[in-house]
Amino acid sequence: MKLAAIPILMYHQVTPAPLGIFRKYSVLPDKFAAQMRWLSLAGYRSLTMEDLLRFRQDQGQGHRPLPGRSVIITFDDGYEDCLKYAVPVLEKYHFTAIFYIPTALVGQSSLWLKKEKGIDLPIFDWSAAQDLLSVGFEIGSHSVSHKKLAFLSIEECRQELTESKQVLEEKLGCPVHHLAYPYGSFNNQVKEIAAEAGYKSACTVEIGLSPLDEDLLALHRVPVLGQDYLFDFICRLTRARPLGELLQGKMASMFQQLQR
Numbered sequence: 001m002k003l004a005a006i007p008i009l010m011y012h013q014v015t016p017a018p019l020g021i022f023r024k025y026s027v028l029p030d031k032f033a034a035q036m037r038w039l040s041l042a043g044y045r046s047l048t049m050e051d052l053l054r055f056r057q058d059q060g061q062g063h064r065p066l067p068g069r070s071v072i073i074t075f076d077d078g079y080e081d082c083l084k085y086a087v088p089v090l091e092k093y094h095f096t097a098i099f100y101i102p103t104a105l106v107g108q109s110s111l112w113l114k115k116e117k118g119i120d121l122p123i124f125d126w127s128a129a130q131d132l133l134s135v136g137f138e139i140g141s142h143s144v145s146h147k148k149l150a151f152l153s154i155e156e157c158r159q160e161l162t163e164s165k166q167v168l169e170e171k172l173g174c175p176v177h178h179l180a181y182p183y184g185s186f187n188n189q190v191k192e193i194a195a196e197a198g199y200k201s202a203c204t205v206e207i208g209l210s211p212l213d214e215d216l217l218a219l220h221r222v223p224v225l226g227q228d229y230l231f232d233f234i235c236r237l238t239r240a241r242p243l244g245e246l247l248q249g250k251m252a253s254m255f256q257q258l259q260r
Ligand SMILES: [Zn+2]
Pocket: 076, 077, 142, 146, 182, 183
C-alpha cells in the first residue's frame, strides 16, 4: 500500500514591512491569514513534530493511521514579527507550529543576514519562547549560530548541535528533539552527529511533501514564499510547488515528447 505524504510548510518571516532583499522569505500578514483560513476551511489539522514521531512509531506497529488532511507548520529563525502577525492567526484556527531558533541569537537579531545581506531582523527572546511553549507551540533547534553545518569541522558541527540542544533544554525546561538545518546544509556526517546529539527529527530545505517513510533526519519541506498567491499555496499543499512551476514542468515535458 502506498504511504501518504504530508506537507511540512516552511515559513520564515510574517511581516507587513518586508525588506526588499528578504521579500522572498517574508509573507504579508493578510496572505498568511488567508492561507491559514484556507487550511481550516479545507479541513486540515496541524500536527506537532512530536505527533509525527508518535505516528511514525505507531505506524511501525500497524495501528493509528495519520488523520486525513494533516499539515505541519514550521518557522525558521525565530523572527519577532511572527509573534505579532503569525501566532494570533494560528491560535484563531487552533493550529500549532514549531519555531526553530539559533540559540546564540535569541533576544538579538539575525547576525548572519547582516553579514550576507546587510539586514538585521530581530529574533524573539527566551521569555517569548517560553510563552510559545506554554500555549502549545514547539521550539526546535536551528543550531547555535546559524552556520552551514556541512562545511564545518566535525567538532564545530557537534558543538553547534549539542550546545544548542542543551541550551534550549535548560532555558525551556523540557526535552528538545527537533532540528532544522540552517540553510538546509547537511550531509551524512551532519545527520550522524545530529542523531548522536539526540535529535529525532531534522528538517531540510529540500522541496517536496514528506512521505511517511522518509528519513526523519532529512525531512522534505514545502516552502511558502512572499510572492505566492493563494492558488500557489493551495497547489503547494498537494504538489509542493506553485502553479506556475507545475505548468512550466508540464509544458517542458510535453515539448520533449513532441520532439521525440
Ligand atoms: Zn535559518
